[in-house]
Amino acid sequence: MDDWQRCGGDIDILDHLPAALAMSPSNTATGIDHISYPFNKFWMKKFPDTLRRLLNVAITTGIEDWHESEVVLIPKANRPQYNLVKAWRMIYLLPTLSKVLGRMVLLKLAGHIDLEDTQFGSQRKRGIHDSLAVVYEFLEYNKLLHTALFSMDIEAGLDKVDSPMLCQLLCARGAPFKLVQWIRGRALQRRVRFRFNGRISKKYWLGKGIPQGSPLSPLCLVFMSHMYSDRGCSMGQL
């Protein structure tokens, strides 16, 4: 039994449904299932019980269609050659209800997991201004010393996230078992199809990484990057 299977607990995330729908934009394109956010809001307004029951099924057993995503390939500007993969930008289209569920899980995780004060990514009411203020205070405090700023960029970070390790990290941080199980199932059962040149391809299975357009993915990436920085600090490499 893994570590992530040992941590238990049951949780109800449906309380966050109105907040998650309110956070959803209303002027964006439809998802891969052609369901728009205004339709979801109409559904919530007229038939809230049906929507709640469906989301409950999705969080417990999962819905197969919600694991699918469509990748639209857009050429990057001013590239000398377009026969390289790096010359194309990938935009993921996900089912909108899957994104609503992701926002609900994000709201629930934010209440269960404590992040450090210097952690700013994917947290509500903590933006770039707060991070700049921390850096400024640090520079002011160490005014008489030699100071240096170190920045790190993880190339293709979302595609390289190891989902079993992510689940162990989430469990270690106190995330509920039900949500961790859902995140693990979502990461391991991904199916992707590509849209290029006006056509769509067949579906490919992906067992690695986390979806790019999901609201939950930045938080997962923050956890992984935090682990790498901790490991680097403990080994004396940083």
Added chain:
Amino acid sequence: MIPRMRPSYRKVDWSKVQAGMEGLINVYDVWKGVRDIIDGLPRAGTGSSRCKWWLDVLENMKLDIRYLRRKATHDPAQRTSLQLATKVYKSTIDQSRYDHIKNMLAKSKNPDIFLYIHALETSQILPGSILVKVNIPAPMGKVAIS
């Protein structure tokens, strides 16, 4: 596979959608029922303004030409394929327009129309030029060719 057009939510009759969703009781059928409702919604981009002679074959050819043109910019060996495909594409456009005009004329009940069909078939002028030159009188007025 060419993706299906997205639904136009401005054209949706929400009372029908509501009536359809009221029948969804079993939770395991809800998602399938909602997908069926979404599939039945009116689609965007299929209005009367769409060109009548623009077929799905032409749409596929347009995408192929675009793909070959992109390949030919980096691979000179593909230029011959691009030229050949462009010729086939343009001739198919002409043929499609020709067939569309012929079908429109055949639907008219004016007996003189067969003379114009004969003139169209024996003409060596491209159908795009015929559209400008032919003026067809009909009992109910002029036949509008668009």
